[in-house]
């Protein structure tokens with residue numbers, strides 16, 4: 203291995219591999235890369251690193267070997283309904299919008315780019331059938347899952363999973379979507395029929411591509427894929443997705459994945475626990491959630507101070523713009539939970555009466571998986587301001603995550619009731635682009651599900 207790393211062709215090979223897969227991730231992981239390359243050289247009996255380099259960089263002859271490398275180098279961690287908050291947003295914001303837009307053409311096209319073994323596109327198929335069967339009756343629905351790793355795609359096509367892939371699917375729901383088998387769970391055929399898989403390399407294959415059926419999408423979801431890419435490539439990929447979307451279509455990246463600057467061509471919509479992006483379009487239905495948002499660097503998630511409780515005191519003299527709370531909001535926006543908590547600890551003494559402070563702290567705690575602490579912070583926020591609809595909502599999300607569905611239902615009912623007292627088109631101060639109308643709808647859906 204050490205030999206391989208000191209071979210003059212290793213550096214060239216490394217550059218070629220990073221270019222072919224986009225996996226900048228390996229730029230500082232020579233050991234791991236050399237191990238994989240060493241294994242491959244042995245497997246195909248290449249004479250040396252130079253011979254292997256020649257093969258891998260041959261446009262035609264090297265294709266199969268590049269696939270083998272991609273199969274070895276990529277990381278396929280995925281599971282059903284990963285990041286619930288995003289699926290909540292798809293259900294409550296994205297799909298109602300797309301269905302309203304497409305009601306004449308009765309067509310829905312979704313691309314799950316970097317789908318790994320298929321849990322992501324199948325989760326969407328489950329949601330469509332479970333929640334939108336009536337609205338989509340007679341529609342042409344197609345969900346395309348693509349990945350660079352053909353082994354993952356073969357697993358996706360078999361649609362058979364172990365418990366680990368179902369870890370966010372409540373036990374009671376599993377039999378609704380899967381047949382239990384001796385050695386795993388087989389997805390029921392009705393959730394497979396709208397989903398297809400094909401190989402596609404985001405770093406090299408063109409898109410949009412009519413030939414590959416990668417164009418005219420209503421939704422593109424691409425999560426935990428570009429985190430391994432160099433920033434330049436991430437920008438190109440996001441631009442490509444923009445081209446692949448119809449006007450008004452939605453791009454759903456992973457949580458706090460790429461800087462908001464890269465999404466300038468999109469409208470930013472914040473929903474509880476997720477940031478999603480919409481390609482601007484002419485014919486936006488006048489839904490209450492569709493709020494124009496300033497350019498991302500002008501204002502971002504949670505970068506404003508006021509919640510309903512603080513607004514009351516604001517009249518009593520507290521400044522509206524509070525740099526520290528805004529900074530805390532920005533850290534949370536970027537997913538820097540640990541830093542956010544350190545920062546919160548430093549300013550806590552001066553904010554013990556501010557519900558907005560406790561909501562932010564709860565989000566950072568939740569981000570780090572400290573659910574009990576997050577709950578405590580949310581309860582403090584609610585104690586300070588009983589009318590804090592968002593805190594009730596997040597408390598529901600926390601309790602749901604812990605499996606306490608009756609307490610979650612109470613929290614969602616409180617959120618719906620408190621938010622319902624506000625004007626439907628009024629913006630929720632903490633979350634850019636979210637209105638009280640949408641929050642009521644989201645809380646009510648959650649309430650229904652918690653009571654099921």
Ligand SMILES: C[S@@+](CC[C@H](N)C(=O)[O-])C[C@H]1O[C@@H](n2cnc3c(N)ncnc32)[C@H](O)[C@@H]1O
Nearest residue numbers: 223276279280316318350351403404405425426
């Ligand atoms: C961590 S998984 C994410 C799976 C799923 N999107 C999720 O969030 O659950 C990352 C996937 O990206 C794929 N990938 C990596 N580089 C890629 C590329 N250049 N083109 C397409 N897919 C790629 C990997 O093969 C892997 O399946």
